[in-house]
Amino acid sequence: RIVNALLFSLIALPALADNYSTELNIGRSEYNGQSDDNSWQLALTRYLSPVSTDNGPYGVNAFLSHSGYFKLSGSQSDQLDRYNISARTINSDEWLMGAGASDDNPQGDSRSHSYYLEAGRYLDDATLATFYYHRLEGGPVNADTFGATLSRYLGSSESGLWTQADISRINGSQGLDAFVVAGHSQLFLAKNWSVGAGLTYVHSDNQQLVRLIKGVQKTRYEVSSRYWFAPQASVGLTMSMEEGDGAAWLLDLGYRL
Numbered sequence: 001r002i003v004n005a006l007l008f009s010l011i012a013l014p015a016l017a018d019n020y021s022t023e024l025n026i027g028r029s030e031y032n033g034q035s036d037d038n039s040w041q042l043a044l045t046r047y048l049s050p051v052s053t054d055n056g057p058y059g060v061n062a063f064l065s066h067s068g069y070f071k072l073s074g075s076q077s078d079q080l081d082r083y084n085i086s087a088r089t090i091n092s093d094e095w096l097m098g099a100g101a102s103d104d105n106p107q108g109d110s111r112s113h114s115y116y117l118e119a120g121r122y123l124d125d126a127t128l129a130t131f132y133y134h135r136l137e138g139g140p141v142n143a144d145t146f147g148a149t150l151s152r153y154l155g156s157s158e159s160g161l162w163t164q165a166d167i168s169r170i171n172g173s174q175g176l177d178a179f180v181v182a183g184h185s186q187l188f189l190a191k192n193w194s195v196g197a198g199l200t201y202v203h204s205d206n207q208q209l210v211r212l213i214k215g216v217q218k219t220r221y222e223v224s225s226r227y228w229f230a231p232q233a234s235v236g237l238t239m240s241m242e243e244g245d246g247a248a249w250l251l252d253l254g255y256r257l
Contacts, residue, residue, distance in 0.1 A: 020051055020053065021046065021051070022045065024043070024257075025041075025043045025252055025255075027253070029250040037077050037079040038077060039075050039076060039077035040075065041073070041074070041252075042075075043071065043072070044071065044072045047067045048068040056156075057157075057190075058231055059186060059188065063126075069087065070087045071086045080104060080107065082103070084100060085102075086098065094122035096122070097119055098119075099116065101114065101115040109208075110138060110140065112212060114134060114212070116135070119132075120149075128149075128151045131149075132146075133145070133146055141208075141209055142172065143173065143176070144171045145169065147166060148166070148168075155188065158188075158190065160188050161185060161188070162186045163185045166182040172206065176205070178202065180200065180204075181200075183199050185198070194225065196224040198220075198221070198222045198224070199219075201219050202218055202219050217242060218243045222238055223240075232257070233256070236251070
């Protein structure tokens, strides 16, 4: 009933201005695997400069506007509570700097903390390359992660393809290491509708280590779709499955101010 009420409210929203500065997302995830781990997710993003809804399809407005941001997010479940804070700034020469920190509280295990630093540059108006370092401390293991991400949009202001590739190496204490490669894409069939697919490949003997850093335990496959009722309001559905385990779905509602 709550979801139906929220969807009706989004449909009834009036149109706003062409720019927005704040974005709110709330999501509910259900998982039917061995852990039966269901969660609530919340994220609030404040952009450092106005984002134009005329700049590409609605789902890539911020990416194409080269907008820095300040973000607070968190998730709560029976297995893990996580809280994050992050920020990113982009200067006039298209160089990017970012930083973030998170606090993880697993059920039945010791608390851990982590932080990350990133640097990169827009290679052109629609291509971004970044490199990052992530440090995990406390909990069952300490770890250093080094990675690189390439994001690109190909298309027009109404339709196109957004892709992202990420590769990382996790060096954990006690000889616990991991290698993770992820690829995601979103095909924008219209300015207000996209369908997507993703694959995250995990090579590691320690699932908990990878989950604390990457949010996945095993190789994961996913499909998704997102529809915008108006430039400021959307709903998204993501369905995923981890290798040898159960399936999950995430319903996400978004609103912009």
